[in-house]
Amino acid sequence: MGTMVAMSEDRRAEGQPDQSPWDMASGAFTAWRAGDASAVDELVAAMTPVLWHVVRAYGHDRQSAEDVIQATWLGFVRRHETIDDPQAVASWLITSARRGAAAHARTARRTSPVQDEVLHAVLPDADSAEQVAVLDDEASRLWRAVASVDERCRRLLRVVAFLDRPDYRSLSRDLDMPVGSIGPTRARCLAKVRTALAEAGGR
């Protein structure tokens, strides 16, 4: 009995891992609006990791990604009153972060249209070979497979992987794909990853 009590206390202390960040976000947002000033901290803590992956999907370096995420939160502070439905807060934040990331990418291209930028955009956005080498075999195969697919696929998959309910209309605008093609495109992108895994002898 004692163990069970301790376990349930641990789960609370870890921020209820059973609850998705999107559910935590809407709960915290509702509490914040109802007057619980500290609930906004919970909202920021729950959604910042999700926003990180969404912004990094656009190939930004770590510093730029942090800047885009901070701008997203400052925009949220200014405009949160426009969010009518607390359930929509996560998707509002993700959409805002995606737009910030896309705008930042356009600015970066305008300011330094050099060959390095082009290369950066088509290369996997993250780790060096040394870092990949320390991943275990399976993770490393998956990482290489994802790195081998085209940039649009990689971006779409990473954004979709961290979405709760994909908002295809705004996603299609940001990724420059017709709304109707996102579902099939996602399936094709996943198929490409699977093929790359098979070619590497993974599965």
Place this chain on the structure above:
Amino acid sequence: MTDPDAALLDELRDMWAAHDPPPVGLAATMVAAVATADLDHEWEMLVLVRDSVDQPAAPVRGLASARMLLFTAAEGWSLDAELDDGQVRGQLLDFDGDMGSVEVTLETPAGATWTTRLDEVGFFAIRGQPTGLFRFTVRHAGTVASSRWVEA
């Protein structure tokens, strides 16, 4: 989405989460940024310091049906409000500026608003009583202070 697709997408999410995690301290930095933005922003908060629904019924005759709220602003003044019988009456206390320039607004999340000005000693009265959530906003000399939403 087919099950194998969902499973692969889950694996990809775990991979990104494990191998390109947010920097340590990023969430704390953002929490601080939001807290500071609240202060930097022209919107100052009216902090609710007393709500009579959280307290025993007032012993004073005539206030039995009224709800009393007291907010303070960082600038030092406070807003006292009494909700009773379809009317909100109140007073701005310890306010140094020009009382005539102050506007008090009662708002609901749906966008309904009631706005009024203060008399020369800081009293105001608004006909209309919100149901559900509401808040007070006080405007003067280009600054705006809003309370958090309060349940009626």
